[in-house]
Amino acid sequence: MNEKIILSVENLDITFRTNAGLVHAIRGVDFELPAGKTLALVGESGSGKSVTMKAVAGLLDDNATVNSGKIFYNGLDLLTLSKRDLRKKINGQQIAMVFQDPMTSLDPTMTIGAQITEGMLLHQKISATDAKDKAVELLKLVGLNEPEKRVKNYPHQLSGGQRQRVVIAIALSCEPKILICDEPTTALDVTIQARILDLIQDLQKKMGLSVIYITHDLGVVAKVADFVNVMYAGKIIEAGTVDEIFYDPRHPYTWGLLLAMPDLDTTEDRLYSIPGSPPNLLHEPIGDAFAARNRFAMKIDEREQPPMFKISETHSAATWLLHPDAPKIELPRELRLRLERARKAANL
Amino acid sequence: MRNEELGIRNADDFEFIAGRDLNVDLNFASQGYWKGVAVHFCRNKLAVAGVIIVAVIMLFAILAPIVSTYGYQEIVAVNVDGKQIVAKSLEPQFAGEAQNLFADKTFLFGTDDMGRDLWTRTWFGARVSLLIAFVAIFIDMIIGMSYGLISGYFGGHVDNIMQRFIEIAGSIPTLVIISILAIFMDKGIGLVIAALLVTEWIGMSKISRAECLKLKEREYVLASRTLGAGSFHIIFKQILPNTIGPIITQVMFSIPVAIFTEAFLSFVGVGIVLPQCSIGSLIEAGFNNITVLPYQILPPICVLALLMLGFNLIGDGFREALAPKIENM
Amino acid sequence: MNNPLLKVDNLHQHFKISRNFTVKAVNGVSFEIFPGETYGLVGESGSGKTTIGRSIIRLYDPTSGEIIFNRSKISGTLNNKTRRMLRKNMQMIFQDPMSSLNPRKKIGDIIGEGLDIHEIYSDVTERNAIIAEMLQKVGLSPAHAERYPHQFSGGQRQRAGIARALVMKPKLIIADECISALDVSIQAQVVNLMKDIQAETQCAYLFIAHDLSMVKYISDRIGVLHLGYLVETGTTEEIFSDPIHPYTKSLLSAVPCPNPRVEKFRRPVVYDSSNVNYSAATVQKISDTHFVLL
C-alpha cells in the first residue's frame, strides 16, 4: 500500500467498569485507514466495534479505561491530547461522527439550524448569517426538502430518515477529514437505507472524505467498503480488502457471517450457521475466543490465542487453521458453492 | 513461520477437538435478577447502613418496652419522705413530686416532666410510629397497586375515568384532607392512619399504572394472550411480579413519609393523644420544655431522624439496584 | 390445491387515536396460507405487517373483513370453542428476544404456560417431560428449564420463544420479525431451526420481515405490503423474477447483496410514494398465484 495513512490504531486495549465487574471490551486492536478510502468494521453486537470508534473520536464513556494503545491521526497520537485540545482541534473539524439512532442523537430543545451551525461557529471564522446559509446548503446537499423551512424545525418535527440526514449534515458541517458512521442505517427502512448510503458515498467523492463504517450488515459492507475488518470478542480476527473478504475469506467466523445472510440465489436446505452465542467478556476466554463455536477448533485454540497470519500484503486472519502445521481442511460445501457463485457473478 | 517462534510445545496442538456437541448452547450471560439486585444493594455501603439503622431501632422498639423497669405510663416520683414511689398512671390520689431527672443509671434518657421514664416512652413511641407507618403503607400498597394495575391494564374509558378521579384527588392538598378528616374523626391513631390512607395510595397507583402501561405492551404479555390467558392471569401472574421492584422502592420512600406525617400531626396537636405516646407527641412535649429541659427532646428527635434516614437510604439503595443503568456501560 | 389453512379476506384494521384522527393501518388485505407452507409478508416499518399478524391472532379486533382459520371463522366475536381452537392451533414468535420472555419466570414455566392454561398434561412429570423434550428440540439443554431469561443470550432466548409456541403443536405460527433483532450469526441458527421444525411438524408459517433475502430464502409465497395495502402477492419465484408493481421493484432493488463487485454498481430504483392512492386501485390477476394492486 502506498496511499497515505490518515488514521492508524495500534494495540488498543480498553476495559469497562460495570456493576457486574470489569469487562475487557477491546483486547488489542490494530488497523489503518488510507486517506480517501472506506473502511468497514464488521461484527455483532458486543464485539467492540462501536467502542473502538468511540475511542478514536475521544467519546468514550467515563467508566472506560484505555489500558494501552495508540491512535495516530496524521502522525498525532490522539490519546495523548487533553480533552480540551481534542475537542478544539480534532472533533468536528478532523473527525466527525454519525450515530446509530437518529431519534436520540439530536438535542430536542434546539432547532435543526442551530445544531448544524453550532460547530461552524465554534471552529470557523464565519458570521451567523453565513453559517445559516451554509446550513441550508448542507440540508440541500443531504437531500432534505424545503431546507429553508427545516432549519427552523425542532427534531421532533422530523421523521427518522430526515433526522439521520440532519445528523449527517451536522457531521459534514466543518468539513472533516474522517467521517465515522456508527450503524447509520440500522434504524431505517431498506429503501431509505440505500439512499443514505448513496448519499454518503457521493459526499465522500465530492469532499475527499475517509469513511469508517461500523456495521453488522454485510450487504452494506459490500456496497460501500474498500477495506474490511472483522471483529469478534474485542479483537480483529480478519482484515483485508473487500474483495479478499467476500471472495476469499479465511476465518471460520467470517464464513459464518457471510453464509448467515443468504444471497438471493441461496437454495440450500439449511443455512450454514455458527453454533452457540458470542462470549461474555466479563469472563475473558482463554485461548481463541471463537473456539467454543468453531467447528474446526483445534486443541491449541483452547490454550493460546492465534496471531494474525498474513495471507497477502493486505489480507490477514487470526486463526490457527492458517498455521503451516495445521491440517488442511475442506471448505464447507455451502461456502464453496456460495463463493463460486459470488465470483462468477463478479466475473472473477 | 516455525513452531519455536510461536512457542508451541504440545504435540497435539493441531488436532481437532472431538466429541463436542455444538448444537447444545451452554453459554449463559449473567446471574439471576434478584440475586443481581441483592449483590448490587449489598455493595452499596449507605444502603447497608440504612438496613442496620432500621433493624436496630426496630429491635429496640419491639424489645425495650418489654424489658424495661418502668411502663410507659408509669410515673416515678419522690414522696414527702424522700422515697421513690411508682404509680401505674396518673392517679388523682397520687401524692408526691414528679422528678425531672436527667439521665442516670435507672433512667437512661431521663424522665419527662411528669416523671415518666423517657427511655421506655421513646421506644414505645417508636413502636407506635412504626406500627402506624407499616399498617398504613401496607394498606396503601394494596389499594394503590390494584387501582393502578386495573386502570393501566384495561385502559380506554376505565382508565380515563380512574385517572380523572386521581387527578382531582391529587389536587387536594394533604392539609385540607387532614382537616376534613379531623372533622369526621376523633384525634388519635385512627386519624393518622386515615390521613395516610387517603393520601399515600395515589403515588403507589401512579407507579403501578405507569409500570403496567409499559409492561402490557411487552411481548411476553402478548404471548400470554396468544396462549389464551385471561385478564386476571395476565395482571397477576405476568404483570404484577414485574412491578414489585419499583413498588418496593416506593414503599421504602413512603414509610419515612408516613413516620414524618405522624410526627407532624402529633406535633401540631391532631395526632396521638396522651397518655399514649408516639415520636411526634414526644417531640411536641420536648419542644414545650426545650428552654427548661432541653435533653427531653433529644431522644425522640434522634430516633425520628435515624428512622427517616435509614428508610431513605434503603429506598435509594433499592432504586439504584433496580435501575443500575446510570452506573453501567 | 387443497383447502387453505388460513384465509384472510378484505381485512381492515383501523385504530381510533382521537375523535378526529384514525390510523388506517391495514386496508383490505386478502391472502391465503396453505398447510405446511411459508407465506412471507414484507414491507417497511409502518406498512401494517405487524398489525396484520396481530389481527389474525386476535390480539386486535379486526375493524372489518373475514378471517377463516382451520375451517372456523375467527373474525368477529369469538365463542369459547373457537377461541380455544385458535389459541391452541395458532401461535406467535415475537420480535424482541429481550422482551418476549417474562424476566420473573423460569424458562421451563414460560414454555409450559400454554400447557398450564389449556391443561394439556395429566401430571407434573408429564409436563416436565414435554418441556424437557421441547428444550432439546430447540437446541437448549433440559437443565435450562430452571434458569431465568436473564441468564441467556439473545439467540437462546429466541429459541425459548420458539419452544413456547411449538409446545402447543400449532398448525400456524406467526413469526413477527423474529430474526431482525438477532445478531447475524444467530439469525441463521434460528431460521434453520424453523425450517427443521416445519419439516418435522408440517406447520405453516406466516413469516413477517423486512429483510427480503431471508424472506426469499424461507418463503414459498410472498406478499408485499405498502401503506397498509397488499400491493403484490405471488410465489417467491414470481415476485423475484417478475415483479410488476413499482413498489416491489423499488424494494427488490434496495436489497443489499453481499457481493461487492455487483453491489457497487447497483443503484436503487426510487419509488415516490407521496402521491399514490391505493384505495382507487384494483387487483389485477397475472397468474393463478400472482396478483398485483394497480
Added chain:
Amino acid sequence: MTKYVAKRIFMSVLTLFVIIFVLFVLIRIMPGNPFPVERMSAEMILQKRAELGLDKPILIQFVDYMSMLLQGSFGNGTSLYNGAPIKPILLACLENSFKIGVLSILFGTTVGLLLGITAALNRGKFLDGLCTVFSILGVCIPSYVFMIFLQYFFSYKIPFFPYFFDPSRFLFSSIMPSLSLSLFTVATVARFTRNEMIEVMNSDYVKLAEAKGLYGFELMRKHVLRNALIPVVTVIAPLVVDLLTGAMVMEKIYGVNGVGKLMVDAISGDGIDYNYVLALGIVFSSLYIGIMLVLDILYGIIDPRIRLTAKETA
C-alpha cells in the same frame, strides 16, 4: 400553544370547582353539630342555623356559597365561634405565610440547583459526595427538627435572631423560619438536578455535541443545562405543597400568624370551626392548583416538544 394553555386553564378551573363542591358537601353532611353546644340553647342553635341558611337544601346552600365566593367573601364570612370576620384575618395570615414561603422557595431552588449542578459536574469526586450527603440529610431529617435546633441555638443559646417571628422586622426575623423551611427544597432540588444532569450528560445528543467539538462550559450551557432543567420545573410544584405542610409546623415553632397556624387552630382546638376549615381548604387548593397551572404552562413554554405539537407544524 394557545390550545394547550386554554385546555390547562379549563381543567384547573374545573378541578377547583369539583374540590370546592366536595369540600362543601363533606363539611355540610358531616355528623355532629357545628356549634359549641354547651354554650348554646336549642332555640339559639335553631335560630343560628336559620340565620346561616343551614336549613336549606344542600345544593342551594352551595349555590349561595359559590355566588358569595365569586364576590370575594367566604360564605357569611364569620367564624362560627367568635363571629369575627374571616376575610381580613385570613388575608393578614396569608401575607405572612406567602412572604416566608416565597423567600424559602427562592432560596431553596437557587441553592438546590447550584448544589445539584456542582455535584453532577464533579461526579464521583469529593464535592459530589459532600452534596449527596447533604441532600440525603436534607431529605431525611424533617425540617422541623432543623427548625427546633436552629431556634434553640441561634435564638435561645446565642440570642442573635429573634425567638419569635415579628412582622414589624419582617426580613430579619424571617431569616430563620424561611431558611429552615427551605432545607427540604434545597435537598430535593439538588438531588433531582444531579440525576437529571447525569442522565443528559450520558445522552446521545450530548455525545453528538461533543463530537462536534463542544466542551466544558459551552457544552453545559447549550445542551446539558437546558435539557436537565426542564424536568426540574416539575418537582417544584410538589415542593411548594410540602412547603405548605412545613409551614404549619414552622408557624407553630416561630409563632408566625400564618395560614398554617390558622388551620391548626381551626382543627386542633376543642371544636372545629367549619367556616374556617372550608375557607382555608379553598385557599390551599386554589394556591396549589394555581401553582401547578403556572408551572405547567411554563413547562410548555420552555419545552419545544409541547410548544410545537407535531400537528401544528406538519
